[in-house]
Amino acid sequence: MLGSSPRPRTDQSPVRERYMCSAASLIGSYVSWTDRAGDGMRHCEASGHGWTCDRSSERFPLTRGLCKTHYMQQRRGRELAPVDLARSVADGGRVCAFSGCGRAVSARELCTGHYQQCVKGQPLSPLRKKRGNGVFRKMIERGIVECLGCGEAKPLAEYSLLNASGAPRPYCKPCNAERARLGHYKVTRGFVDLLLAFQQGRCAVCARPHAGGRAMDIDHDHACCPGPGSCGACVRGLVCNNCNLHGLGWYEALPPELRTFDLLDEYLADPPAKRLRAELALTGA
Ligand SMILES: [Zn+2]
Ligand SMILES: [Zn+2]
Ligand SMILES: [Zn+2]
Ligand SMILES: [Zn+2]
Ligand SMILES: [Zn+2]
Ligand SMILES: [Zn+2]
Structure with a gap:
């Protein structure tokens, strides 16, 4: 700097x-x-x-x-x-x-x-806003609630309801879905942001730049965690939806003798999330 x-x-x-x-x-x-x-x-x-x-x-x-x-x-x-x-x-x-x-x-x-x-050496991430129940209740009365994730003021319809009492969740639907997704893969927002920067903002397989809008898919090793989620340790990298759906799954299912595609072999052998974790461990972050 x-x-x-x-x-x-x-x-x-x-x-x-x-x-x-x-x-x-x-x-x-x-x-x-x-x-x-x-x-x-x-x-x-x-x-x-x-x-x-x-x-x-x-x-x-x-x-x-x-x-x-x-x-x-x-x-x-x-x-x-x-x-x-x-x-x-x-x-x-x-x-x-x-x-x-x-x-x-x-x-x-x-x-x-x-x-x-x-x-503490943590990757910087947005802070949780503290807000009193009174403030939240007033927002609900007005019908416009500020999301704790994106900070945008959105109408009640953009929040799913917490329970039968009808109180909205503090996070809007997209923010809530993103939190659930990160929870599924047991990674933090900070780690995903670092990983995206580590990958120069590109898909870890085809190197297509991330266009914004839809978040990049989080790829993990299904040999470690066969379900839709991950233990966190087997997250391999961020890939575009095309590579995730039509590249990796297909390739990994091929018999080993047919897996001769260097680009994918390199990614699978030494995925960026693994390199990033090693580097973070080195710098004590
Ligand atoms: Zn400038
Ligand atoms: Zn700092
Ligand atoms: Zn700050
Ligand atoms: Zn939001
Ligand atoms: Zn891709
Ligand atoms: Zn795993």
């Missing part, structure tokens, strides 16, 4: 590279500016705690790989921060550098919760 503000660092803390913990610096090193979004355009190189700059060269001229805002941050010797953070700094208030967090900065550009995650 760029910038040059020396900060005191305690040796006990797992925080590396200025205010980045190993998890965040891992994200930084996996995401390269060359075609990061898979759209054939150059993107601003600035990245940090759970954020990357999404400005592309098409709309924002890049200087030494950085958009103007980030280039100026670097020239002024500041630590790079998301563009909206830079704006809020100009307004006098500082918000957590984890994208979408919005809480006030407590230490090292992070809110208390994210700083705790950082110090």
Whole structure:
């Protein structure tokens, strides 16, 4: 990372590279500016705690790989921060550098919760919002409830009901489904985000860039966990739906002498999730 503000660092803390913990610096090193979004355009190189700059060269001229805002941050010797953070700094208030967090900065550009995650060496993930029952009840009365996952205010119809009493779940239907899916594979949102960055945002088999929208399929070893879910340890990688449905299942069912496809053999022999786990174990994240 760029910038040059020396900060005191305690040796006990797992925080590396200025205010980045190993998890965040891992994200930084996996995401390269060359075609990061898979759209054939150059993107601003600035990245940090759970954020990357999404400005592309098409709309924002890049200087030494950085958009103007980030280039100026670097020239002024500041630590790079998301563009909206830079704006809020100009307004006098500082918000957590984890994208979408919005809480006030407590230490090292992070809110208390994210700083705790950082110090523990965990991949940064959205914090659970605390909200009182009264606030939740008022939302239900108004018929618009803020989802604890995506943070969007959505009408009651977009929540499934918790029980016969008719109270909505605190997570909207898509967020609830995603939580159930991650639970099925026993992986955390943070791990999946790191894995996607580790795979450069691409399918681990065919390397097609992830287009957004539908999340990539989580592939696991059916020899370990034959059902639809996983024990967590046998998750192999993130693959596109096409490779998952029409590639891997078919290939793995072939007799061994017919399995002669290098691309798939390499993936199966040394899947990205395994490499990422090894690397995380090395860095103590
Ligand atoms: Zn960190
Ligand atoms: Zn930028
Ligand atoms: Zn935060
Ligand atoms: Zn949601
Ligand atoms: Zn694929
Ligand atoms: Zn398993």
